[in-house]
Amino acid sequence: MPGSLISRDIGESVRAFYDQHPYPPPIDSLDQYQHRWQDPQRRRADFHLFWPEGDYREDHSVLIAGCGTSQAAKHALRWPRAQIIAIDSSETSIRHTEGLKKQHDLGNLQVHLLAIERVGELGLSFDQIVCTGVLHHLEDPDAGLRALGDVLKPDGAMQLMVYAPYGRAGIYMLQEFCRRLRVRANDTGIRDLIRALELLPAGHPLQCLLTQAPELRDEAAIADALLHPQDRAYSVLQFFQLIEKAGLRFGRWLRQAPYSAHCGVMAKIPQAEKIVRLSPPEQYSIVELFRGTMIRHSAILNRNDSTAGLRRVTFEGEDWLDYVPLRMSDTLCIQDRVPAGSAAALINRTHTDKDLVLLIGATEKALLDSIDGQRSIGDIVESTLPSQSREGYFDRTSTFFEQLWWYDQVVFHTNRK
Numbered sequence: 422m423p424g425s426l427i428s429r430d431i432g433e434s435v436r437a438f439y440d441q442h443p444y445p446p447p448i449d450s451l452d453q454y455q456h457r458w459q460d461p462q463r464r465r466a467d468f469h470l471f472w473p474e475g476d477y478r479e480d481h482s483v484l485i486a487g488c489g490t491s492q493a494a495k496h497a498l499r500w501p502r503a504q505i506i507a508i509d510s511s512e513t514s515i516r517h518t519e520g521l522k523k524q525h526d527l528g529n530l531q532v533h534l535l536a537i538e539r540v541g542e543l544g545l546s547f548d549q550i551v552c553t554g555v556l557h558h559l560e561d562p563d564a565g566l567r568a569l570g571d572v573l574k575p576d577g578a579m580q581l582m583v584y585a586p587y588g589r590a591g592i593y594m595l596q597e598f599c600r601r602l603r604v605r606a607n608d609t610g611i612r613d614l615i616r617a618l619e620l621l622p623a624g625h626p627l628q629c630l631l632t633q634a635p636e637l638r639d640e641a642a643i644a645d646a647l648l649h650p651q652d653r654a655y656s657v658l659q660f661f662q663l664i665e666k667a668g669l670r671f672g673r674w675l676r677q678a679p680y681s682a683h684c685g686v687m688a689k690i691p692q693a694e695k696i697v698r699l700s701p702p703e704q705y706s707i708v709e710l711f712r713g714t715m716i717r718h719s720a721i722l723n724r725n726d727s728t729a730g731l732r733r734v735t736f737e738g739e740d741w742l743d744y745v746p747l748r749m750s751d752t753l754c755i756q757d758r759v760p761a762g763s764a765a766a767l768i769n770r771t772h773t774d775k776d777l778v779l780l781i782g783a784t785e786k787a788l789l790d791s792i793d794g795q796r797s798i799g800d801i802v803e804s805t806l807p808s809q810s811r812e813g814y815f816d817r818t819s820t821f822f823e824q825l826w827w828y829d830q831v832v833f834h835t836n837r838k
Contacts (some may be wrong), residue, residue: 439511487555492520591627685776742799
């Protein structure tokens with residue numbers, strides 16, 4: 422059938438591209454990465470990001486779908502008691518992953534040369550699936566995502582990342598530039614392209630992105646961004662349509678502050694009250710349009726028939742007092758040169774939007790300092806605030822911990838009982 426032939430041709434082109442231009446660029450050692458993940462609190466926060474209501478465990482099964490050169494090896498180091506299965510269609514990527522497996526003695530890692538669409542051939546199901554930067558390169562992303570959903574366990578969680586269109590406008594302009602001039606993904610073509618980019622006008626949309634992400638000037642990154650044979654992007658609403666067609670349910674954004682109508686500048690614009698009356702997908706879509714710089718969407722998904730994630734984080738009622746907050750690993754508490762009346766400024770280093778800063782007062786700082794990953798919010802309040810002020814501070818405490826959550830400062834274990 423013509424459609425099958427086209428699919429094979431595109432699939433072969435993508436495979437050949439990554440065999441010649443592996444991405445991310447191969448790395449020689451994961452020692453520093455391994456050191457960062459020795460912290461058990463870091464692992465616990467990562468676990469409850471995916472399973473807020475779940476009991477912490479380290480022996481889960483993980484599929485890295487489109488593992489590239491090092492992603493699967495990193496997960497195997499991060500979770501030494503987990504069983505990590507890696508698949509990729511590129512022999513070069515598989516070879517580099519096997520090299521890291523041998524170097525770091527990763528007995529919990531299995532690697533397979535296999536396309537995502539054929540993942541069912543493994544005969545396995547997984548607690549967690551990680552598919553980042555891959556689906557948008559497939560000829561049929563819908564089929565690829567359905568295949569992944571079919572091997573996700575009923576209470577499993579999937580991390581999915583796809584490209585977003587608006588922040589990548591400059592990339593798509595230069596992709597068309599390269600297509601029209603038939604720029605090849607070879608040494609000469611890439612070197613000439615890098616020299617051309619050095620002369621890109623300051624107002625060009627790609628120049629703005631290069632300023633924010635200087636790593637895009639790397640040869641491998643230039644090839645992957647501008648010369649890839651298959652590339653598409655999804656707006657927020659298209660992303661929700663994609664996951665719905667695959668029988669999956671949205672859980673949360675991996676980093677949710679950039680999408681929130683409650684954070685940063687979005688809470689201050691004249692249209693803020695109108696935005697919060699919209700459905701969550703519509704809110705996220707409006708924020709995407711207003712910010713205009715998102716280059717990817719990363720979300721945590723569950724199966725439609727799953728009970729996982731159904732107990733949403735909410736601050737209605739009093740259940741939130743039993744939540745156990747855990748600090749996220751990329752957060753910083755800045756106390757120098759903060760505005761008058763503030764005790765600290767909280768930021769998450771993964772945020773690229775400069776307005777996503779949470780200013781807190783002295784009482785909030787005391788509550789923040791009491792977070793140890795073990796005690797509930799109620800326990801923290803009881804041990805931190807004087808008894809005579811707790812009742813009057815109830816609403817402010819609720820608002821503060823909800824803000825910490827929206828600003829990606831904490832995750833919660835919501836089912837400690």
